[in-house]
Amino acid sequence: xxxxxxxxxxxxxxGQRVTISCTGSSSNIGAGSDVxxxxxxxxxxxxLLISRHSNRPSGVPxxxxxxxxxxxxxxxxxGLQAEDGGDYYCQSFDGSMWVFGGGxxxxxx
Amino acid sequence: xxxxxxxxxEVKKPGASVKVSCKAxxxxxxxxxxxxxxxxxxxxPEWMGRxxxxxxxxxxxxKFQGRVTVTRDTSISTAYMELSRLxxxxxxxxxxxxxxxxxxxxxxxxxxx
Numbered sequence: 001x002x003x004x005x006x007x008x009x010x011x012x013x014x015g016q017r018v019t020i021s022c023t024g025s026s027s028n029i030g031a032g033s034d035v036x037x038x039x040x041x042x043x044x045x046x047x048l049l050i051s052r053h054s055n056r057p058s059g060v061p062x063x064x065x066x067x068x069x070x071x072x073x074x075x076x077x078x079g080l081q082a083e084d085g086g087d088y089y090c091q092s093f094d095g096s097m098w099v100f101g102g103g104x105x106x107x108x109x
Numbered sequence: 110x111x112x113x114x115x116x117x118x119e120v121k122k123p124g125a126s127v128k129v130s131c132k133a134x135x136x137x138x139x140x141x142x143x144x145x146x147x148x149x150x151x152x153x154p155e156w157m158g159r160x161x162x163x164x165x166x167x168x169x170x171x172k173f174q175g176r177v178t179v180t181r182d183t184s185i186s187t188a189y190m191e192l193s194r195l196x197x198x199x200x201x202x203x204x205x206x207x208x209x210x211x212x213x214x215x216x217x218x219x220x221x222x
Contacts, residue, residue: 002153036209045204045212046154057210089153091209096168098144098156 022090131205
């Protein structure tokens with residue numbers, strides 16, 4: 001049972017827009033903690049996609065954006081491409097601890 | 110560039126212990142916490158704990174208290190995670206992470222009789 005709640009799966013056709021939600025509580029996201037988003041392909045480590053709610057590390061396309069409100073955060077992907085498929089995880093902090101979502105599998109139809 | 114290189118795959122029997130290493134390069138090892146995260150098959154990541162490489166002070170997730178020990182050797186810029194009294198549900202990929210942007214390649218630990 002993960003601390004942060006994500007939908008198990010989302011899907012979209014190439015070129016479409018999808019969003020992935022991440023719901024926490026007053027002890028993590030709602031406490032003002034940063035939210036990070038990761039993309040993970042099978043057999044590889046999670047790769048940072050969005051840091052501190054909405055910042056894209058170098059090399060991440062601007063098709064990816066993040067937002068945060070209250071005890072929740074969202075990741076939006078526009079102009080879906082085949083390589084966007086895989087698992088997406090949100091991560092925040094509960095005090096000093098990292099807390100994660102259970103992951104959302106994105107299928108590009 | 111920052112690199113975290115972990116030790117190789119481990120297969121252990123229930124009740125045994127495992128020690129995974131994480132060698133850091135490309136930055137000053139003592140400048141950043143080192144975290145340990147595990148991911149069981151088909152599940153989300155799970156934070157286990159962290160160490161301040163400068164002071165050696167550790168913090169562990171309550172779930173792993175008493176079973177996990179994180180240490181470091183600053184002379185070789187390496188952090189270690191030891192998990193004891195292994196059970197089958199400890200089968201997972203174990204990662205070290207300097208922060209959200211820098212993760213090791215992962216170490217598969219399989220616990221099976």
